[in-house]
Amino acid sequence: MSIKIDYYEILEVSRTVSSGDLKKAYRKQAMRYHPDRNQGDETAEQKFKEINEAYDVLKDDQKRAAYDRYGHDAFEGGMGGMGGGFSGFGAGGLGDIFDQMFGDMMGGRRGGARRTGADIQVQVEISLTEAYSGINKDVEIQTRITCETCHGTGSADPSGSTTTCATCHGAGKVRAQQGFFLVERMCPTCHGSGRTVQNPCKTCHGSGTEAKKETISVDIPAGVEDGTRIRMAGKGEAGGDGVQPGDLYVHVAVMSHEIFQRDGANIYCRVPLRMTQAALGTEVEVPVIDGTRTKVRIPSGTQTGETFRLRGKGFSVLRSSARGDMYINVGVETPHHLTKRQRELLEEFETEAGDDHTKANPESSGFFAKVRDFFEGR
Known part of the structure; x- marks a missing residue:
């Protein structure tokens, strides 16, 4: 059985690489190992295939999310490792897998699990000496907070009267065909509640949240390594009435030192x-x-x-x-x-x-x- 190399290692990038830097890394590696520049070199030819396979997965947001969560197992099963059968995840089927992958981001999973607001990703740069001693950093984020006008109900009416959502017909979920996948996700209109307000708040337009910049204090521990991800539960975006806030993920980048x-x-x-x-x-x-x-x-x-x-x-x-x-x-x-x-x-x-x-x-x-x-x- 062949051993698969980590896709990020193949392209020589970190797991938090942006799409732009990912493309640059792919072009650099592809040019280096292109068969036209390495005629007769079977090793270079194999490397070129691995580079293209890695980029084909990581450039696609859904495939990348699947790979980050399940690794190569997410793509085994008859499609050449390029978006295949998703075998080995039990009898729940493809819908359950996507619920697991995107449930938190889309505001919850099937089966009545609680809905949550969106997670926030932010990167913080620190020096090597700060990584040694640990440091408390203030991070400014663009987030969504509970609407201060309607207190999160989304309604201008104090009674907060609602009606069945016209988009999902009360299900709280919608389905969409994406390629050969049928993806089920939270309803973008009612955000999973199955109900919409009759008289929307003029500040938040019925969403129950409003945009705001906030400064969050992040405690970075001593000994932290480059690429470490720190999770701050409940520090993500508010999700409206009855919805738990998402999480804040702080990606730590440690700068190089001159000595x-x-x-x-x-x-x-x-x-x-x-x-x-x-x-x-x-x-x-x-x-x-x-x-x-x-x-x-x-x-x-x-x-x-x-x-x-x-x-x-x-x-x-x-x-x-x-x-x-x-x-x-x-x-x-x-x-x-x-x-x-x-x-x-x-x-x-x-x-x-x-x-x-x-x-x-x-x-x-x-x-x-x-x-x-x-x-x-x-």
Whole structure:
């Protein structure tokens, strides 16, 4: 049985990617692996097929919602993974699946479940240091609140008299054909109640809600990772009389840092050293993500790529008392623009080493010895 790769990974995008950025990523990947540019390369051809399959699903809002909820299982069953049979979800059938996928967004599910207002999605950018310490952010959202004129009844008449909805005839639901799907959703006229007001409120026009900008305080915990989604129950849009408000989903984007790079709970910092520091050994002071400094002893003979570990100097792990580590990656820098005297000193150093550099430079000596043996063997 073949293993399906995550569609988002195939296109190298996050799960919160916008439709515009999704299209850009698809074009970039498709151009890179197009068969005309990789003639005879079967791997590139297979990759190109995967890219098109992934984009075909993610560009469609309904298919993407199904994939986000059920993964590849949503498209198994005889249609080549491109919007297929929806097998494996029990005897409820396609209608139940769409009720599960879109029930919350459309204001509830079949079977008398409570109706809800629309959910709100918002993205918040924070710095790496804010992700380390945690932060409380004020987020401005465009939402709908309970109408202050009619107090959510939708009626200008204090009695709030209603009549049967003419659109759904009291069912609270309507059906629509979308391609080969028959989708059942909440009635857009009565919002699932099956009733409409006889004398609509002049402020909200009978909806029971009105548009408003609000500022919501979001508590972002320490150790949060890029792409984390925070759910704030009941902070979404109001839905009118007798309808529970939706939820607010805050997508956290952690910006890159000029000094530190993060990998899970661990932090990496590249420290360049002068050639003399690496050769003679030294002690350097490096910054820590918590805003402090610490000293790291560099032994003599340190090479580029060597790593020094600072325990417990990384990120905290969500829902855990564990903490990551900080790693110092060393890069030895060769000097540029030597003065005459510096060049003389280096030439003296080279002369002093003589023909045998094995002790001073074992790696390069070993490499060129292998090269010599290679040519002699030929």
